[in-house]
Amino acid sequence: MNTKFLIVTIFAVVVALTGCNETTETPRQETGIVMDYAGSKHCSFIIELDNGEQIQPFHYPDEFTFTQGQRVLIRYVKLPNIIPTCDQGVACDILHVEEIDCGAPLTDLYSHNSDSLANDPVYLQEAFIDGNCLNLKLSFSGGCREHTVDLARIHSLEENSDDTVELEIRHNANDDPCEAFLTKTLSFDLTSLKNDGITRFYLMANLGDETYKKLFELK
Template structure:
């Protein structure tokens, strides 16, 4: 199992609230929008972008080189060049694009329990958009080694509710000793969790969080969300937290 950490360094300023709808005023080359999107591989290193509100963008012009990976989540800075064309909602110019840590949901079992870890973490928000569960979180980083962030289906405990998929947001700090918080952002692919003969499924995400600034006591926090297949989860005008990233981000 390949483990990654999305560590936000000092170059990460914080959380930026933005509008997820395409703004027609951004057609001027001096204007731009910033959104989370999913890469759709179109072949021969060509790609399109699927926004979380369902809109499809075609990169007709690019200011940066980017090697696409199918279903990779990205943060994209773009300028709208046209309205609907050739099946896309907009042709756009890509001003900049950054990969977001994108991982599958994995099974927690007796063989990987220690590696997965169960260290506390602080979640800012957890929500579903498109086929992904997105998490904005805070964690203590002491610079010892990269931490591990995972979303797991715990096979070490019996099922409690067959109508709900119970997941756990897990953190391994590798004994990092620090009271300084850093910001992280990660997306998890939910497509393998689809249930046959249904158009949606309930998901419950358990998080082990600190209760105070001393990081000594913990509590269990539960996020209950609905995963609706092939449907945009966000409407135009919805505000969502998006990380302010730079090329200095660490994985």
């Protein structure tokens, strides 16, 4: 075989293989919550995005420190050619990350507007308080329409006098006919409760065949 032809052929193959490793991913910007999966199948910090996806910070700014329950705004690109040892989400380059506040405020519901928010069933996987934030991990069926989730403070004439109120997860499935199992991680700001001197609250949710109700302490 002609030596010159062989060199050109090898060069073309190398260029082609190198091109296959390049990513054409467009940078994305999302918000989410940092979860510490350390000790679970070679995992470390995972960011559970509000859109339901999970990503793994493969590279990120040296000056930033991830902690459990942080709510963050990130700009990132996926790394589809990297197969991580952790099976939670995809590897990503974090181009920018900053800690933000809890996110959504509470919605006040009184007797005159108690039906203004839908109350479709959810599956409550996790609920925990971090600082002034109530973090929720919810699942529900859907996939064809946009779902919204609010956290409502229920005001009534029979509110307890011992600094305890009721908060209810209100899910609007918008009559979604699809049955894919979707998961969202959400965060709600409890600052208004603390400002009102509230020290405890009941968290409630429609689980379909039963009602979830659990008492939480505010510190």
